Amino acid sequence: MIPAAFQYSKAGSVKEAVAQLREAGPEAKVIAGGQSLIPLLRLRLSQPSHLVDVNGVRELDYVHPEGDLLRVGAMTRHSTLVRSELVQRHLPLLAEMAAQVGDPQIRARGTLGGVFAHADAAGDYPTLAVMLDATIVTDRRRVAARDFFQHLFTTALADDELVCEVVFPMAPGPHRYIKFRRRLYDWAIVGAAVQKLDSGWRVGLTHVGPTAVRAAAVESRLQAGASFTEAAGAAADGLEPPSDARASADYRRHLAQVLTRRALEQAA
Amino acid sequence: MAVTQLIGARVQRREDPRLITGHGRFIEDHTLPGLTHLAVVRSPHPHALILGIDTAAARALPGVLAVLTAADFHKVLSGSMPVTPAFAPEKKYVPERFPIAEREVCFQGEPVAVVVANDRYLAADAADLVHVTYEPLPAVVDPEGAMNPGSPLVHTDGPDNIGWDMTYAGGDIDAAFSRAEVVVKERIIQQRLAPTAMETRGVMASYSPYSEDLSLWLSSQNPHFIRLFVSGAMGIPESRVRVVSPDVGGGFGSKISPYPEDYLVPAASKLLGRPVRWIETRTESVMTTIHGRGQVFTAEAAALRDGTLLGLRLTQVLDLGAYHGTFGAFQACACLMAGGVYRWEAISARTVGVLTNKVPTDPYRGAGRPEGTHLCERMVDRMADELGMDPAELRRKNFAREFPFVNNFGLTYDSGNYDGTLDRALELSDYQGWRQRQAAARAEGKLVGIGLSTWVEICGFGPSAATAGATGGIALVESAQIRFLPSGSVAAYVGTHAHGQGHDTTFSQLVAETLGVPLEAVDLRHGDTAEGPAFGYGTYGSRSLSVGGMALYTASQEILAKARKLAAHLLEASPDDLEFTAGAFTVRGNPQAKKTIQEVALASYGGNLPAGMEQGLEAVSHFDPPNFVWPFGAHVCVVEVDRETGAVEILSYTGVDDCGNVINPMIVEGQVQGGIAQSIAQALFEEVVYDGESGQLVTGTMLDYLVPTMNELPTPKLDRTVTPSPTNALGVKGIGEAGTIAASAAVINAVCEALRPLGIHHVDMPASPDRLWRLMQEAGR
């Protein structure tokens, strides 16, 4: 890696991290697992003046059940989510997603908070957060997931704001995440997530637009008693997916429908 | 050659403990006192005029030692980078290529300036500060379009974009087609591929102004050729240039030809009087290391209704890139091998090398032979489909069966048994069982296909008579030197240079067996021009064993001949009365009278020698093979295509190959597996994409250029038949490229067969899900 020059400091707590960010100014950045940031530094697409290393902020590495909510600290690594019994019991879909992020090395370093802050269109957890109405807790406020993700790589976070926690509703019922990709460690070309709650099905889609999408049309067709095939037919309604070397927009629309139907069939 | 304790044995790779524990020594592991670091400023445009280069800001950065441009390099470098005749000797236009652009840049990534600094980070920072003013010109991207008379020019001072245009005539093609009862036509694309060796390129150079000599460390498959080229360009006597290629982390052909940096780094060292190192980044690698393939074929095949093949007519349009690769025309051998394992009345093959504003193409694992095989095997399958014949049956009907077999272009296949490999492959793959399962699956609406590839290759380059002209004077023979040291240890030097093939192991097995010494006594050395014979010819084209191994073998025989005389002298017997077994000479009928070869070696350095014999026990030998060697095999692939998503799943993969006698079966299997992986990668995953309008590289990172991993690849079922080569005393052929030559056709034939119920006849590579989905959509309309 041959990044441009930057300053570097380590933070041991949320307070320290925020103070260091403030002091270093608007060009400073947090570095967590580094699995998204380091590739950008390497290509010099990102040239921060200062990196605040939050890997020592142990207070953000936890999974806490609380009532019917599951609170997950921002510094929780993907590999922890895969192994956590609490996650498997209360929100197994999160563990299923975590197991499909990158490869073992990436999972050992990358963090939940990093995925939210980075806001890649192909990030997996944002889909879960949006479809289940999760809440993102920062050092200063709480933001609903649907308001947090604003555009490609763009969130509601201020320059000096730290993601501290994500609060998900518990959902132990039938679920499935199908991630369509070419290689085992690739990002999703398209992903479809389904989760059955007491109130009905929740359906989310990955990488069919600049941010994660909740497939409301599919949910309401299911609510109205439609078959999985009929309901999944609405998965592409209103989507404006990207076209790239991997997939055209049309193909993504098609995949959204196929994967949604398969996820429903496999979850049920 | 018989299977013994060492020949044919699964000896574990001697190089592995070092390599897999992280103790390999690659270019970046080498350093020198006072080392400086070089970064290259590259053109962001595929085609532009250079209006000005402002180096002031870069020079002003503390720690920057120099910013050099073409004008500086002209002081220490001369001439154009080499281009060999290879298989297209009649070139029409060969643009001059100086290692660094001066007036015009012709591909994205072409060097424009270099920065030398005290550390690598500074060098990269300073490179960003070099300000180049360009006037962009239209980029020529599509090779077929580039052939049109009205096309923009790749080089503004070129006559047109045609590098060569020649036709190989193998028989009376019109007569063959006039008898045709069935003709099939196809257009087949060989996409550009990036070799992506795990170790990127790297060069470290140290020029001494006092002794006027140059030491060069670089990651190369053929260090002696680099010594020849660089000494010539720098005007340094060849004897004063030392090139060391240490452990090489993969090459696949991409480390054969000389690159601009191979000249710029030593030239910068000479200009600065300091050692200089440059390590290619992955981004530079995808953009500036040669690409492979990049060809468009149009072909038609003629046959009788009973399946007798008559004629094959084809055109290869080869995307050369902005300059001829040094061995770029080698890829035209696709034409010479387009007939494959079959008897044809006539083949006519036109090859057109076309310049484009892209990085040059050059040999990449298989180089021309995968393309020829893919073409041939696709056309044979198209014909079987048209005739309603089983593809195995059509193949069998037309196999060459008498050896030596002379193909339509006068090339002589040394030995073969195509029925043998096909029979075994059909059996091992359960072909008949799959045909039944396929019928059942089709009845359920599933898309299952079975693909065959019966292949042959030309390798083991090569006989001097055929290759001296093709390389521009230096025949591709091979050299070896073997010496016994007084203690009985053996140093063996060979002019090939492994980059993953396991020569440390196989060549040591060969030498130890031939000389009758323990494996541990043999030290195999390669990759350093300061050691061993005067010239080595390198590792590529599956030549190392059948040419380099033979050089070791003949050097061993020379040693044995001398040792026999000396042993006879020591045992007071006649040389003819000695037997040599298990590393010892004994007098026939008197097993007590015995001298081991190691005792003889010690004696050779002493005073008691026969009259006229000189001290020492060593030999230099060159092996010039009488022919190429011709490995072959049969592969069977079974796939299922997901009707909804277009995703291809490989259900079964079988390869039965024949490379003659085998020194180490484990290494042969490893080579075949790796080759199959690389070819499946072409069939299903990899493609270098340039934007058709702007000429910008689209697949510039490993996120976009899809190199598959073991997760995406099947574990192939492998077996072998053994048909020794009559071309050399060891009876060996090559195996390094076999899997790559065989597999893409098997996979694509399977995919095409899977899609046939939908009326789809042909699929280009990579057969990615979105491409298949689109084809199925179009077919459904």
Ligand SMILES: Cc1cc2nc3c(=O)[nH]c(=O)nc-3n(C[C@H](O)[C@H](O)[C@H](O)COP(=O)(O)OP(=O)(O)OC[C@H]3O[C@@H](n4cnc5c(N)ncnc54)[C@H](O)[C@@H]3O)c2cc1C
């Ligand atoms: C080959 C590869 C494949 C991958 N595949 C997937 C995939 O399929 N799905 C997926 O979701 N991810 C994938 N990832 C990304 C991975 O999940 C990353 O770990 C994640 O996107 C970022 O987390 P990180 O901890 O590594 O963050 P970093 O890389 O350290 O940081 C990323 C960004 O987030 C900011 N940031 C990090 N933590 C915080 C915080 N607590 N508060 C505020 N800002 C913060 C940083 O400043 C930076 O801008 C992949 C990565 C690689 C290299």
